[in-house]
Amino acid sequence: MNGMNKADRPYDIVLFGATGFVGGLTAEYLAAHAPRGLRWAIAGRSEDGLRRLRERLSARWPDGAEPGVLRADASDPASLRELARHARVVATTVGPYVTYGEELVAACADSGTDCLDLTGEPEFVDLVYVRHDARARETGARLVHACGFDSVPHDLGVYFTVRQLPEGVPLTVDGFVTAHASFSGGTFASALGQFARLRQMRAAARDRRRHEPRLVGRRVATPTGAPRFAGEVGAWALPLPTVDPQIVRRSARALARYGPDFRYRHYAAVRHLPVAVGGAAALGALVAAAQVPAARRRLSGLVRPGDGPGPQRRARSWFTVRFVGEGGGRRVFTEVTGGDPGYDETAKMFAEAALSLALDDLPPTAGQVTPAVAMGDALIGRLRAAGIGFRLAAVR
Numbered sequence: 001m002n003g004m005n006k007a008d009r010p011y012d013i014v015l016f017g018a019t020g021f022v023g024g025l026t027a028e029y030l031a032a033h034a035p036r037g038l039r040w041a042i043a044g045r046s047e048d049g050l051r052r053l054r055e056r057l058s059a060r061w062p063d064g065a066e067p068g069v070l071r072a073d074a075s076d077p078a079s080l081r082e083l084a085r086h087a088r089v090v091a092t093t094v095g096p097y098v099t100y101g102e103e104l105v106a107a108c109a110d111s112g113t114d115c116l117d118l119t120g121e122p123e124f125v126d127l128v129y130v131r132h133d134a135r136a137r138e139t140g141a142r143l144v145h146a147c148g149f150d151s152v153p154h155d156l157g158v159y160f161t162v163r164q165l166p167e168g169v170p171l172t173v174d175g176f177v178t179a180h181a182s183f184s185g186g187t188f189a190s191a192l193g194q195f196a197r198l199r200q201m202r203a204a205a206r207d208r209r210r211h212e213p214r215l216v217g218r219r220v221a222t223p224t225g226a227p228r229f230a231g232e233v234g235a236w237a238l239p240l241p242t243v244d245p246q247i248v249r250r251s252a253r254a255l256a257r258y259g260p261d262f263r264y265r266h267y268a269a270v271r272h273l274p275v276a277v278g279g280a281a282a283l284g285a286l287v288a289a290a291q292v293p294a295a296r297r298r299l300s301g302l303v304r305p306g307d308g309p310g311p312q313r314r315a316r317s318w319f320t321v322r323f324v325g326e327g328g329g330r331r332v333f334t335e336v337t338g339g340d341p342g343y344d345e346t347a348k349m350f351a352e353a354a355l356s357l358a359l360d361d362l363p364p365t366a367g368q369v370t371p372a373v374a375m376g377d378a379l380i381g382r383l384r385a386a387g388i389g390f391r392l393a394a395v396r
Helices: 021-033 047-060 077-085 102-111 122-139 152-162 185-196 198-211 244-254 273-290 293-300 311-315 344-359 376-385
Strands: 011-016 040-044 068-071 087-092 114-117 142-144 171-180 219-221 228-230 235-239 261-270 318-327 330-338 367-369 389-395
Touching: 011 021, 011 344, 021 040, 021 047, 021 344, 040 047, 047 068, 077 087, 077 102, 087 102, 087 344, 102 114, 102 122, 102 142, 114 344, 122 142, 122 198, 122 244, 122 367, 142 344, 152 171, 152 244, 152 261, 152 318, 152 330, 152 344, 152 376, 152 389, 171 235, 185 198, 219 244, 244 261, 344 376, 376 389
Parallel strands: 011 040, 011 087, 040 068, 087 114, 114 142, 142 367, 171 261, 219 261
Antiparallel strands: 171 318, 228 235, 235 261, 318 330, 330 389
């Protein structure tokens, strides 16, 4: 890492995509909770929309740190390079990332600017590693993906669980996700796009494996578990086809604290068997429909990116991720809990991750890194203070 000097840049944090639904919630969180001296800006295509957003933020939080306004367009590489040069940290909500994300990552990697996003797209994460990790390591940029519900509760939850277990021994962790919430149009569009690009996703994963150094002297695995009744949590466990296990695997590869032989499995926890069967069938049908262009277009029209539920509905939403960790004769049960995962808590996680990168004393890292590797204990502390629970529930 050459540690490019970023102290003289105009902004500590720039939020790109601030006028979108989750972007707007993130901007509100920063306006309400950012320290007074934070230098931050909102960025996007519409300067008028950004100025209206700034007026709303200033009216609601008159004592907060007022953001600057920067115009940038995901289809204009020159504007993205200018954006990256203005910031120490760029936080982007503009997706699907495989379509709109790479130019900004490239600009940040070249400028030594930290870049974080909300992607749940494995293909994008793998492409960024192959194409931009080496340059980011040269300039000192940290490229941190999946900084929302995908994958902060799971990545940091496993990290938290591992720290409750003995060191230097083989460890296993299973994660069980339960949520009552609506997810965003952007999340739905991203998932639909991934299901339609299974071939490209597998090709990107193979290419990454060719470039990624082998892990020497340790073993890390994230197998897809079989559907089963999990007595340890009293629910049916269905394997979740999300990016989360991949993020956990990369944290485990990077951190020796995960032990000489580490395994993680990731599930949805469903109390009733008919609901579990119906959910699995619905997911299979969605994957099949995504392969047919006409069906994919019809599904895309059901929920548009930028749409989202109102505050009352979000207030009734919640999530719980339970972890069961074992190793060295010790078995622990931990939990990560919070409110609305798709919107409010995602905005909170995203904003706190940006603040952590900009303000906290963190381990020296660069290149493509996970939330646990880049921010670890500092981000857990921030999220706990913000109302997201991390707790050791039981030891056996």
